[in-house]
Amino acid sequence: KAGVTQTPRYLIKTRGQQVTLSCSPISGHRSVSWYQQTPGQGLQFLFEYFSETQRNKGNFPGRFSGRQFSNSRSEMNVSTLELGDSALYLCASRSGGAPQETQYFGPGTRLLVL
């Protein structure tokens, strides 16, 4: 089975711009979670989508949003970028039914905001 894929892998943007990141889960997985990873804060949960609905949300401002499509692919959008948004953005997929299911991570998108 192919793993979780994320595009693009690297991105450079300037302050005030917006960005859209994409995540394709493992085939058959209906849950996609997004995380932000920075050296100072570690891995922080952004939100989770399951069957096209946001099921869970972390403590991030409204500039961070996402959606999920009927094929379970998910996108994450960050508007009005700030320097502090520079991070590795990881998505993870799982079947979605139970909390103990392993989350499988993609390689991440490294975003640099100048």
Place this chain on the structure above:
Amino acid sequence: GQNIDQPTEMTATEGAIVQINCTYQTSGFNGLFWYQQHAGEAPTFLSYNVLDGLEEKGRFSSFLSRSKGYSYLLLKELQMKDSASYLCAVVTDSWGKLQFGAGTQVVVTP
């Protein structure tokens, strides 16, 4: 508040054993994961504990004590390729939301 604590860094020699501790105080608990993350790569699953006790998987073992809010990951017969960050993550709700510790960087020396 919610807190997951791990040591920042540990160094050990090849062939040795290292134990990485994780203590947690979270509003909910539905299990604890350990992930390994090599520099520049995605985290990969190592183990999951939801009941008290020890789970052994080859060179890696993980222990959980729910009453003490404590877990450890034991790495035996260390190899150079085990140099990585090890992340402790608690499932904090019934949907499977993960809260991660900051990670422990393990450095294996020859």
